[in-house]
Amino acid sequence: TKKHKDIARIISSNGLRVPATHSREVLAAVGNLSSFMTVHSAIALDADEISTLNGKKDLMKGVTASSQIYIQLIPLGEGFKLAMFVKPFGPKGPYLKPGQGAENVMAEVDGQRLQTRRNLVQERHKVREVEAACPTLAEVEERGREWLLQETDVCLSVLLELKTIMDKVVIEWPEGEQITVRQLASPDRLSLQVRRIKGSKGLSWFAMTGSLSIDESLVIDMKKLMELARRNSGRFLPLGNGDFLALTDEFRRRLDDFSSIADGHSRQDTGDRSLRIHPLASMAMDNIIQGIGHLETDAAWAAQLQLIREAQLLDPQVPSTLQADLRDYQIEGYKWLSRLAHWGGGACLADDMGLGKTLQALAIILEKTCNGPILIVAPTSVCMNWLQEANRFAPTLNMHLLGNRNRRKLVQSLKEFDVLVTSYTLLQQEAKLLAGIDWQVIVLDEAQAIKNMETKRSQAAMALNGRFKLLTTGTPIENHLGELWNLFNFIIPGLLGSLESFTQRFAIPIERFRDQAVRRKLKKLIRPFILRRSKAQVLEELPPRTEITLQVEMNDEEQAFYEAMRRQALENLAVDNTLFARPVKRKIAYGGSVGKNNGKVYTVKILAEIMKLRRACCNPKLVMPETDIESSKLLLFEKVVAELLENRHKALVFSQFVGHLQIIRSFLDKKKIEYRYLDGATPVKQREKEVEAFQAGQGDLFLISLKAGGLGLNLTAADYVIHMDPWWNPAVEDQASDRAHRIGQVRPVTIYRLIAKHTIEEKIVRLHQEKRDLANSLLAETEISSKLSAEELMNLILEQ
Incomplete structure (x- = not known):
């Protein structure tokens, strides 16, 4: 106001000095100022002092100061500002910062000029009491008794803490902005009902309904409560109209566990308020609902729990018809499979390569084959291995290989003790025929073959009918969560909910936000059905x-050849290198964003150029057959092989390029070094002969194409493995290496990787390091190139 401006002008920024002889006049004037502003003074006025204001006599009254703490909460952006004050003259007086300012204060309240003497020590003591009762404030920066609570959860935590000292503070809100926090003490206010869903096909699903009684005036439906919990990760759930529900940590954990098991998506009836529970999740659910306030279940739920408890107590004995001495962990694996089969579960046996998954599978097959036929689906290269292993260890089984003749007649004639072995290719071709049989056990070997739900192969597998479904894979299965969902959709349909709900509950939090808590929930849900031992x-x-x-140190000619190819690749892709060096959105020369304009087409072009560079790293002749440039990698290979043979070692030699293996073959023929050979074009019977010959000592080296020989082979005659070129995913290389490092191996195994320095191969090996955490996870990609963006692929070509 004008009065305030006049006072400021008179006092000025340097203050106003008055002779001591005029102190009474100054104090009188100061007393008059209190009629329109709060005055802090180091000197108290005599209560009897009278000054004249507007020609009237006005007595300044002395009052006792109040040290009551007031807390203002004011919305600010996404959060709130919390400010702490005192009102020395009472509720209608001016706001002052507690413990700060002068002791003597004068102000006009309700037309009466007042003076009081504050107790600053007591005010500071009360501030400390509030801060002690609100430890959350200690985590927020304080500025002059003010705190910016930028996160809603922090503000609500403070409010919850303030509720414990409501007798010591007064909370003030802007009109219409008040927030209420209702505290839930325990789960005993939760009421649940669990019933079998009538008419559910196959395994009996259950429906869970219920409600949470917060207080006498507010009851929340269980499905709504779950939806709120899924949308809000903290312990405060918004109820609307400024109301929040504060959960205890224990109850929040229970809701999270409910959320990971219960599927709230109902396709048939959007008004359905029930949550669907998979029967195989009933034991986990039973643990969660212990100790709640009120629980009603039906006989079907009790029967399901009893079935699971019986399975847990089951101590099956390895069938006497299995002609093998199982190791302890293999016996435990068989018992685990048998228990799961007893209560209707499926299984994923994900032991390390070389630990005898086939043998454990044969044990459960022998247990169940007396009830009907068995189906085994495996990669073509492994089908004969299943026949051989079964004939050796389970001679009572009638093994059949689905071939080119009389397929329908063979399949329809299958009965007890019959086991049909087929490839994934024939599964796809004969999907309808194989789906028409009720199999006792279905085994999908190297089950990553069905990881993509959109392929006809996967769809053919999903159509199969089996009482017990078993996946065997040495490749761990996690992180690529859409694929994990598909694998579980085969062994236990519905356990992970619909793909839509799985994506919302698990895939997005884990893949996009790296949510470790959600990852743990998913692992907890699938843990009973996955067994992995290293x-x-x-x-x-x-x-x-x-x-x-x-x-591998390239020679000068070779290095120049590689660099020319790299530059040509960039030129072919029309990429401006400088753009890729900047931390901004990368553009290609024709103006589109990499990976968006022409999308997959452009990515395919990049991969084609990368393939040329990778071939050049192996041998220039793979790119330019007529060249005379010497291959440094082949020279190093020659030295390694010479040393191995001199010391009477045998080695497996892997390359992903058949052309590279052909060059190595020519080299070995010239050197008169005996070897065996296998690639994707090798007929099945010839494969067997090659493997048997090598294991019998015929040949010092075994040349194998990585993708054709990385699965299902037992090559323990070798104690060295040489990888001539790196594959995208280290798990694929590990599988190949484990052809030698497996049960039956008695010598130390050494694995060599030949990597060309300062080339794209070094960058691929760095990718290996980034993907190593997949090795002990639950799902790994076999084609990492399909998971990289165009920008990331371009970085493999660009010089760094």
Whole structure:
């Protein structure tokens, strides 16, 4: 106001100095100022002092100061500002910062000029009491008794803490902005009903309904409560109209567990307020609902729990018809499979490569085959291995290979003790025929073959009918969560809910936000149905495995050839290198965003150029057959092989390029070194002969194409493995290496990787390091290139 401006002008920024002889006049004037502003003074006025204001006599009254703490909560952006004040003259007086300012204060309240003497020590003491009762404030920066609570959860936590000292503070809200926090003490206010869903096909699903009684005036439907919990990760759930429900940590954990098990998506009836519970999740659910206030269940729920408890107590004995001495961990694996089969579960046996998954599967097959036929689906390269292993260890089984003749007649004639082995290719071709049989056991070997739900192969597998479904895979299965959902959709349909709900509950939080808590919930849900043991855990007697990277120094000609190819690749892709060096959105020369304009087409072009560079790293002749440029990698290979043979070692040699293997074959023929050979074009019977010959000592080296020989082979005659070129995913290389490092191996195994220095191969090996955490996860990609963006692929070509 004008009065305030006049006072400011008179006092000025330097203050106003008055002779001591005029102190009474100054104090009188100061007393008059209190009629329109709060005055802080180091000197108290005599209560009897009278000054004249507007020609009238006005007595300044002395009052006792109040030290009551007031807290203002004012909305600010997404959060709130909390400010702490005192009102020395009472509720209608001016706001002052507690413990700060002068002791003597004068102000006009309700037309009466007042003076009081504040107790600053007491005010500071009360501030400390509030801060002690609100430890959350200590986590927020304080500025002059003010705190900016930028996160809603922080503000609500403070409010909850303030509720414990409501007798010591007064909370003030802007009109219409008040927030109420209702505290839930325990789950005993939760009421649940669990019933079998009538008419559910196959396994009996259950419906859970219920409600949470917060207080006498507010009851929340269980499905709504779950939806709120899924949308809000903290312990405060918004109820609307400024109301929040504060959950205890224990109850929040229970809701999260409910959320990971119960599927709230109902396709048939959007008004359905029930949550669907998979029967195989009933034991986990039973643990969660213990100790709630009121629980009603039907006989079907009790029967399901009883079935699971019986299975847990089951102690099955390995069938006497299995002609093998199982190791302890293999016996445990068989018992685990048998228990799951007893209560209607499916299983994923994900032991390390070489730990005898086939043998454990044969044990459960022998147990169940007396009830009807068995189906085994495997990669073409592994089908004969199943026949051989079964004939050796389970001679009572009638093994059949689905071939080119009389398929329908063979399949329809199958009965007890009959086991049909087929490839994934024939599964797809004969999907309708195979789906018409009720199989006792269905085994999908190397089950990552059905990871993509959109393929006809996967759809053919999903159409199969089996009482017990078993996946065997040495490749761990996690992180690529859409694929994990598909694998579980085969062994236990519905356990992970619909793909839509799975994506919302698990995939997005884990893949996009790296939510470790959600990851743990998913692992907890699938843990009963996955068994994975590493060699280090169960095979103390297995000899050590050493991995060594051998750096290949390219000669000058070779290096120049590679660099020219790299530059040509960039030119072919019309990429401006400088744009890729900047931390901004990358553009290609024709103006579109990489990976968006022409999308997959452009990515395919990049991959084609990368393939040329990878071939050039192996041998220039793979790119330019007529060149005379010497291959440094082949020279290093020659030295390694010479040393191995001199010391009477045998080695497996892997390359992903058949052309590279052909060059190596020519080299070995010239050197008169005996070897065996296998690639994707090798007929099945010839494969068997090659493997048997090598295991019998015929040949010092075994040349194998990585994708054709990485699965299902037992090649323990070798104690060295040489990878001539790196594959995208280290898990694929590990599978190949484990052809030698497996049960039956008695010598230490050494694995060499030949990597060309300063090339794209080094960058691929760095990718290996980034993907190593997949090795002990639950799902790994076999084609990492399909998961990289165009920008990331371009970085493999660009010079760094």
